[in-house]
Amino acid sequence: MARPGKGTGGEVKEKPRAVTRRPQLFHVVLINDDYTTMEFVVHVLETLFDKGPAEAYRIMMEVHTRGRGVCGAYTFEVAETKVEAVHELARVEGFPLRAGIEEA
Numbered sequence: 163m164a165r166p167g168k169g170t171g172g173e174v175k176e177k178p179r180a181v182t183r184r185p186q187l188f189h190v191v192l193i194n195d196d197y198t199t200m201e202f203v204v205h206v207l208e209t210l211f212d213k214g215p216a217e218a219y220r221i222m223m224e225v226h227t228r229g230r231g232v233c234g235a236y237t238f239e240v241a242e243t244k245v246e247a248v249h250e251l252a253r254v255e256g257f258p259l260r261a262g263i264e265e266a
Contacts, residue, residue: 185237185238186237186238186265186266187235187236187237187266188235188236188237188238188241188263188264188265188266189232189233189234189235189241189263189264189265189266190211190232190233190234190235190236190241190244190245190248190261190262190263191230191231191232191233191261191262191263191264192206192207192221192225192230192231192233192248192259192260192261193225193229193230193259193260193261193262194225194226194228194229194230195257195258195259195260197257197258198252198257198258198259199257200222200226202252202255202257202259203218203221203222203225203226203259204218204219204222206248206251206252206259207221207222207233209251210233210244210247210248210251211233211234211244213233221233233261235266238263241263242263244261245261245262245263248260248261249261
């Protein structure tokens, strides 16, 4: 037991509680075009976004029919990296596939 009057004037010091917040998330969105093959979009979803074949096919069909499809929700830095990886892989393979970031 602490003795009063030594160092703190008899008062107990309390540490301020750290308030933790979840980071804001951003969606990575694939944009449809007329040249990128469906197989390549599925490949991108499976390799870069770790989607299973069924989920990758579902998202690819959403991109194909609705013009865009959400690949996942990430922190801004991770989303930015994913978009750059999509653009680089598409460029290497000769496709004009585009991806973007929007607030979740």
